[in-house]
Amino acid sequence: MRRFETLLGLAAAVLMVVAAILAPWLKFVLTIALAKGIAVIGIMLLLRAGQVSFGHAVFIGLSAYAVAFLAPAVPEALVLLIAGTAVATVSGLLIGLFVSRYREIFFGMLNLALSMVIYSVLEKFYSITKGTDGIRVELPRFAGMALERADFEWAIFALALVLAIGFALFARLYLASPMGQALSAIKTRETRLEFMGVPARQVLLSAYVLSALMGGVAGALIAMTTRHVTPLLAYWTASGELVFIAILGGAGSVLGPFLGAVTFELVRIYAGAAVADAWQMILGGVLLAVILFAPGGLWGMIQGALRRRAAP
Amino acid sequence: MAEWFQDNSGLLGLALLDGLASAGLIFLVAVGLNLVFGVLRIVNVAHGSLYAIGAYAAASVGIFFASLGLPAWASLPALFIAAALVGVVLGPLIERFILRRIYGQEEVLQLLVTFALFMILEDVQKLIWGVQPVQHDVAMRYLGTFDVPFAGDVVPFTAYQLFVLPGVALVVLVGLAWFLRRTLTGRVIVAVTTDREAATAMGIDARRVFLLTFTFGAILAALGGALSSPTGAIVPGIGPQTIVLSFAVVATAGLGQTEGAALTALMIGLGRSIAVYFEPELEVVVPYIIMLAVLLVRPQGLFGTTTTRRI
Numbered sequence: 131m132r133r134f135e136t137l138l139g140l141a142a143a144v145l146m147v148v149a150a151i152l153a154p155w156l157k158f159v160l161t162i163a164l165a166k167g168i169a170v171i172g173i174m175l176l177l178r179a180g181q182v183s184f185g186h187a188v189f190i191g192l193s194a195y196a197v198a199f200l201a202p203a204v205p206e207a208l209v210l211l212i213a214g215t216a217v218a219t220v221s222g223l224l225i226g227l228f229v230s231r232y233r234e235i236f237f238g239m240l241n242l243a244l245s246m247v248i249y250s251v252l253e254k255f256y257s258i259t260k261g262t263d264g265i266r267v268e269l270p271r272f273a274g275m276a277l278e279r280a281d282f283e284w285a286i287f288a289l290a291l292v293l294a295i296g297f298a299l300f301a302r303l304y305l306a307s308p309m310g311q312a313l314s315a316i317k318t319r320e321t322r323l324e325f326m327g328v329p330a331r332q333v334l335l336s337a338y339v340l341s342a343l344m345g346g347v348a349g350a351l352i353a354m355t356t357r358h359v360t361p362l363l364a365y366w367t368a369s370g371e372l373v374f375i376a377i378l379g380g381a382g383s384v385l386g387p388f389l390g391a392v393t394f395e396l397v398r399i400y401a402g403a404a405v406a407d408a409w410q411m412i413l414g415g416v417l418l419a420v421i422l423f424a425p426g427g428l429w430g431m432i433q434g435a436l437r438r439r440a441a442p
Numbered sequence: 443m444a445e446w447f448q449d450n451s452g453l454l455g456l457a458l459l460d461g462l463a464s465a466g467l468i469f470l471v472a473v474g475l476n477l478v479f480g481v482l483r484i485v486n487v488a489h490g491s492l493y494a495i496g497a498y499a500a501a502s503v504g505i506f507f508a509s510l511g512l513p514a515w516a517s518l519p520a521l522f523i524a525a526a527l528v529g530v531v532l533g534p535l536i537e538r539f540i541l542r543r544i545y546g547q548e549e550v551l552q553l554l555v556t557f558a559l560f561m562i563l564e565d566v567q568k569l570i571w572g573v574q575p576v577q578h579d580v581a582m583r584y585l586g587t588f589d590v591p592f593a594g595d596v597v598p599f600t601a602y603q604l605f606v607l608p609g610v611a612l613v614v615l616v617g618l619a620w621f622l623r624r625t626l627t628g629r630v631i632v633a634v635t636t637d638r639e640a641a642t643a644m645g646i647d648a649r650r651v652f653l654l655t656f657t658f659g660a661i662l663a664a665l666g667g668a669l670s671s672p673t674g675a676i677v678p679g680i681g682p683q684t685i686v687l688s689f690a691v692v693a694t695a696g697l698g699q700t701e702g703a704a705l706t707a708l709m710i711g712l713g714r715s716i717a718v719y720f721e722p723e724l725e726v727v728v729p730y731i732i733m734l735a736v737l738l739v740r741p742q743g744l745f746g747t748t749t750t751r752r753i
Binding site: 228 | 479485487540543544547548549550551553554555557558559560561562564565566568569573682686689690693697723724725726727730731733734737738741
């Protein structure tokens with residue numbers, strides 16, 4: 131299965147490149163989907179521990195704003211990526227120190243509350259953040275090269291693809307490591323983990339900081355793709371979307387988040403084009419159908435189909 | 443300090459009255475959310491959508507009543523009729539056909555089902571009532587204003603916000619306490635909240651209790667929305683705003699605490715309205731700061747009790 135997973139992942143990456151070349155408008159959608167997929171890997175780590183964060187979009191938002199603020203001063207995409215990620219990671223550590231003491235509903239609600247505080251700050255302090263108008267992101271250089279807009283978009287797409295593959299491989303190793311195993315044990319029975327001398331809070335905290343880091347990477351990529359950041363990036367419904375993508379893709383494989391993100395973005399675009407006022411309803415319907423009829427998500431469906439073929 | 447108080451007493455009085463009125467609304471929504479969580483163990487993200495639909499429906503029923511030529515006083519009962527309609531139609535529909543299929547599943551999935559419902563209901567609102575602000579404030583204008591003496595000043599305030607909103611909240615608070623403690627159905631709900639397994643073993647039909655509680659919670663959410671509708675324009679987005687606010691109230695009070703939710707709603711309502719008048723930038727942040735401060739000191743909430751950990 132693991133070999134199949136790797137092959138499928140590579141095939142999907144090639145398919146994405148081909149699709150982006152054949153239909154250039156897809157490049158934008160796919161870059162966003164890859165970025166969100168990276169953030170959702172972070173959500174998946176927390177889901178392994180049985181914890182749902184309804185506030186993770188805040189790390190995307192913080193990183194995106196860091197990129198927007200720094201872009202005029204440091205017009206270099208790679209530096210901006212690192213800076214945005216650093217801001218998100220440090221915030222993740224600070225918030226994580228607080229929320230890692232809590233579990234389940236309280237964990238979810240505290241994340242929600244903190245994200246709403248940061249969202250409100252972004253929205254209300256108009257003099258600094260331009261409120262709901264948002265900030266335009268200046269076109270930075272890429273690795274020292276001043277690129278045309280279209281070439282820059284290609285560069286960010288390639289960067290997102292490489293980072294997505296890197297984080298997927300990393301997450302697979304992490305989940306298989308003792309750290310990752312301990313993470314699942316928080317879900318099954320945390321007290322027993324502590325009886326073994328494993329500090330559960332630190333296990334959760336390290337996963338939390340990692341998830342914030344991945345959110346930061348996603349935020350920087352999104353900021354440089356859309357070239358416009360608004361507080362809505364950090365609103366709680368955006369956080370809900372991340373959890374949605376995680377469930378849609380399925381938490382069984384590191385490919386799940388990307389399967390989910392691409393499907394989510396494509397459904398959103400096609401539904402938005404077909405019925406302007408009802409795309410949310412269509413997405414909600416898809417989510418309901420997945421939970422009620424395919425709780426393993428898209429990855430679970432693929433796995434089930436493979437097993438049925440292998441069985442007879 | 444004394445001087446500041448003297449200078450701002452009128453404003454402060456207005457802030458306190460405003461806070462009381464909004465605390466009443468927040469309480470109605472939060473207590474429904476709390477009740478549903480206590481019994482079904484599901485955090486209903488779509489609770490805020492029921493609030494929004496309640497508000498829109500109240501405006502529609504009010505306009506319908508007016509078109510029938512009914513007098514202005516009829517716009518008051520119209521609010522309650524709209525809330526009851528929304529709750530009785532949507533509550534059982536959601537519980538019977540969607541929630542019932544996911545009881546006993548992972549918490550994440552339960553949460554996400556209500557998130558899916560939230561997404562669907564948000565667009566249902568837009569399809570039915572459009573995205574333009576809807577306003578129907580006959581009920582508030584009918585009751586007129588009332589001069590409230592405060593610290594030597596006179597603060598004119600709408601009688602609707604002064605009496606109806608806190609009054610209904612108080613009636614719900616007392617009525618709910620009486621219902622849960624003194625009636626058989628109420629005690630059955632408490633039994634299921636405390637220990638579902640033991641309650642079921644005693645022969646309680648948990649399914650009936652779930653249906654009843656969810657419908658009741660939906661009516662309370664819709665009532666909150668309906669009562670809020672005369673006080674301002676109804677715009678898309680009030681659902682998501684309301685739900686996060688009532689999450690904050692429920693988490694601060696401690697899960698399953700009715701009286702605690704009332705006190706917390708009062709605290710958050712007052713804190714928010716004082717912010718509106720003196721530091722408007724902080725308005726949205728105040729509830730969450732109160733929540734974070736409380737949870738930092740008491741992780742189980744102000745009135746919550748600790749649960750034992752399973753081994």
